[in-house]
Amino acid sequence: MSKKDKSKFRKHIKAQILQQMAQVQAKEKMAATPVVQSPRPASPIVTTESSTVAIPGLQNLPQIKYDLKKTGLVVGGLVLILAVLYLLDLKYNILLSFGDIIFRVLHIR
Numbered sequence: 001m002s003k004k005d006k007s008k009f010r011k012h013i014k015a016q017i018l019q020q021m022a023q024v025q026a027k028e029k030m031a032a033t034p035v036v037q038s039p040r041p042a043s044p045i046v047t048t049e050s051s052t053v054a055i056p057g058l059q060n061l062p063q064i065k066y067d068l069k070k071t072g073l074v075v076g077g078l079v080l081i082l083a084v085l086y087l088l089d090l091k092y093n094i095l096l097s098f099g100d101i102i103f104r105v106l107h108i109r
Helices: 003-032 056-092 094-106
Strands: none
Touching: 056 094
């Protein structure tokens, strides 16, 4: 992606975020206007205002969870492989002999 495309993308994302924020503020203003209700005797009304802000990355949450699980599996597999190699090296000393073979084949000194 070229620099020109990146700047257009950033401007587009910024415009979307500003539009979402304006919509949320408009909803808050609508909720802030007092609503006239007929008074009810002996029944207090408790109202709570909760405003939700749309987070741009929230729509990608399933993809993020999938990626985290996949990354965790890969890291776990690598740790398992290293643990098995360590235990085999303790018993058979294969890593040292494998390293010697690589040095001989590649002519490294």
